Amino acid sequence: MVDLQTQYQRIKADIDAGIQEVIDSATFIKGPKVAAFQEHLEAYTGAKQVIPVGNGTDALQIALMGLGLKPGDEVITPTFTFIATAEVVALLGLTPVVVDVDWETMNMDVESVRRAITPRTKAIVPVHLFGQCADMQALMELAREKHIYVVEDACQAIGAQFTFANGETKQAGTIGDIGCTSFFPSKNLGCYGDGGAIFTNDDALAERMRAIANHGCHVRYHHDEVGVNSRLDSIQAAILDAKLPHLNEYIAARQRAAAYYDKAFADCEQLLIPAHQPHSTHVYHQYTLRVVGADRDKLREGLAAAGIPAMIYYPVPLHQQKAYRDPRYKDGDFPVAEKLAACVLSLPMHTELDNEQLEYITKNVLDLLR
Numbered sequence: 001m002v003d004l005q006t007q008y009q010r011i012k013a014d015i016d017a018g019i020q021e022v023i024d025s026a027t028f029i030k031g032p033k034v035a036a037f038q039e040h041l042e043a044y045t046g047a048k049q050v051i052p053v054g055n056g057t058d059a060l061q062i063a064l065m066g067l068g069l070k071p072g073d074e075v076i077t078p079t080f081t082f083i084a085t086a087e088v089v090a091l092l093g094l095t096p097v098v099v100d101v102d103w104e105t106m107n108m109d110v111e112s113v114r115r116a117i118t119p120r121t122k123a124i125v126p127v128h129l130f131g132q133c134a135d136m137q138a139l140m141e142l143a144r145e146k147h148i149y150v151v152e153d154a155c156q157a158i159g160a161q162f163t164f165a166n167g168e169t170k171q172a173g174t175i176g177d178i179g180c181t182s183f184f185p186s187k188n189l190g191c192y193g194d195g196g197a198i199f200t201n202d203d204a205l206a207e208r209m210r211a212i213a214n215h216g217c218h219v220r221y222h223h224d225e226v227g228v229n230s231r232l233d234s235i236q237a238a239i240l241d242a243k244l245p246h247l248n249e250y251i252a253a254r255q256r257a258a259a260y261y262d263k264a265f266a267d268c269e270q271l272l273i274p275a276h277q278p279h280s281t282h283v284y285h286q287y288t289l290r291v292v293g294a295d296r297d298k299l300r301e302g303l304a305a306a307g308i309p310a311m312i313y314y315p316v317p318l319h320q321q322k323a324y325r326d327p328r329y330k331d332g333d334f335p336v337a338e339k340l341a342a343c344v345l346s347l348p349m350h351t352e353l354d355n356e357q358l359e360y361i362t363k364n365v366l367d368l369l370r
């Protein structure tokens, strides 16, 4: 699904030098490499404040803590997503409220969000699934009208651009009150372990979240609130700082591979290619097909037999996960998400796919459907 080894070989000298510098300086936590990466990521994203943290899940948790949400507060998330989005809501004793997604974009359906809002709703967490922005224009308008916070889960979408009706363009994660991203190795900007970051344009909120990520500590050994220990370590920051200048090339390489897939599958009636949205670029964290006129699982087995990995992201929507079963929801309540769970198939997607590999993959997919 990914080829991190070849990607490393291309910039090995820079990465190795960065790691060695951290070891030589012995500044493993909160070192100058973290500060430098933070500054470079602020410049890249346009976010006023970047707060590096331990991973993307922590980023989401610290965001909700930073907003001061209390048990009983409702947080709306899509039911078709990675579990972390709802996990942090549940861990904080907040009430996850799930909504269905759009069949074309696979992102949060705005009308479903509108219907799910109650007087207890405090935040909406849109997920920019697979690397394409949710409809942030409509979601931000709705959130402002209802005085609700927006926390973007941009863990799969760093570098994606959203264009508003007035022509203004912003990056995924910098549109809502807070944005969260992950540097898990296979993410579009991945480190060599765990890492994550929070984005915000609100200085006071940034200071609060920085303190929460550091044991709730504004002044050393003085703890004003309950926090957590969540830091990006200096070695990971050095790796990320070496990779960040290449992120736009990485995105372009993914988009090139996606265009190859799109072209190959355009006329295949059993496959629906990812929807292209006029308001968002797609950075293809995943290239996810909807298999509509064929047996998805058989196709996946056939590909595996030809040495081609293909994954199901995600096989079970949140409302059908054992740990998140809730009497408010039953099977069939979120038909689009349930249909997607039964038909999605993600093909290999990374920065190192060449035409020979793409030809082999697409030929096998099409042959198996014949």
Ligand SMILES: *Cc1c(COP(=O)(O)O)cnc(C)c1O
Pocket (backbone or CB within 6 Å): 055, 056, 057, 058, 081, 082, 084, 085, 127, 153, 155, 156, 181, 182, 183, 184, 194, 195, 196
């Ligand atoms: C990867 C991911 C996360 C969690 O990030 P980690 O760094 O693995 O904790 C959260 N949400 C989504 C949508 C993700 O893809």
